[in-house]
Amino acid sequence: MAPSTARLSPSRGKGYIVAMDGPAGVGKSTVGQCVAKRLGYHFINTGEMFRALTWKALEDGVDVEDQQAVVRLAGRLKWEFRPTEGGVTLKTFIDGQGVTVQIREERVSANSSAVAANPGVRRLLCRLQRRLGRRGAIVMEGRDITTHVFPNADFKFYLDASAEERARRRYRQLKASGMPAELSKIHAAILQRDLNDLKRKINPLSQAADAMVIDSTHLSMRQVAEKMLRMIRSKA
DSSP states (O other): OOOOOSOOOOSSTTSOEEEEEOOTTSOHHHHHHHHHHHHTOEEEETHHHHHHHHHHHHHTTOOTTOHHHHHHHHHHSOEEEEEETTTTEEEEEETTEEOTTGGGSHHHHHHHHHHHTOHHHHHHHHHHHHHHHTTOOEEEEESSIIIIIOTTOSEEEEEEOOHHHHHHHHHHHHHHTTOOOOHHHHHHHHHHHHHHHHHOSSSOOOOOTTOEEEEOTTSOHHHHHHHHHHHHHHHO
């Protein structure tokens, strides 16, 4: 029998807040979209916000290492989050422009860590994230959602997997898309991103003490989503 897609009875507002953290490449977006769809919720990948700002800074010639300049830019922008992909995923639009394709550019990947480490940027985007989630009925993923953005979320998950497995997944994804890929370089990049996230001075990646931990090293993304849904329904 197919699982129900009906909304759960909310404990606040119009639905639950489901917060999810974990390192790069662990599958949070894939799992989060699946869980949100099954619950009838919206899904937000907060990493897209930082990448969108990185792209805009590069486009406008703003030095990403100039923290005050980047914060000023972020404050000037018109931020919107519109439902796409069947109405489940909220995508980032800045000044009316969708940036789904642009934020995947290599130059964005190479500079996004500097923007994500900017304290002023994190404070500004945290306010946006809390505003998006205040009515509930949301699945939100990132690096500090369970520990900082929504420390009192109804459900808190921490997804993990070995760096080797995360590298293999990314390698297969790139090859399937017809893009060049070298496993050793992907693995090194993931280790570096982990280090950046863990050592960041403001709101680093960490596991909330009350988060439900799921190791996806030997699980498919569908199995992880099913496990999360079972946990949610058992406690709702």
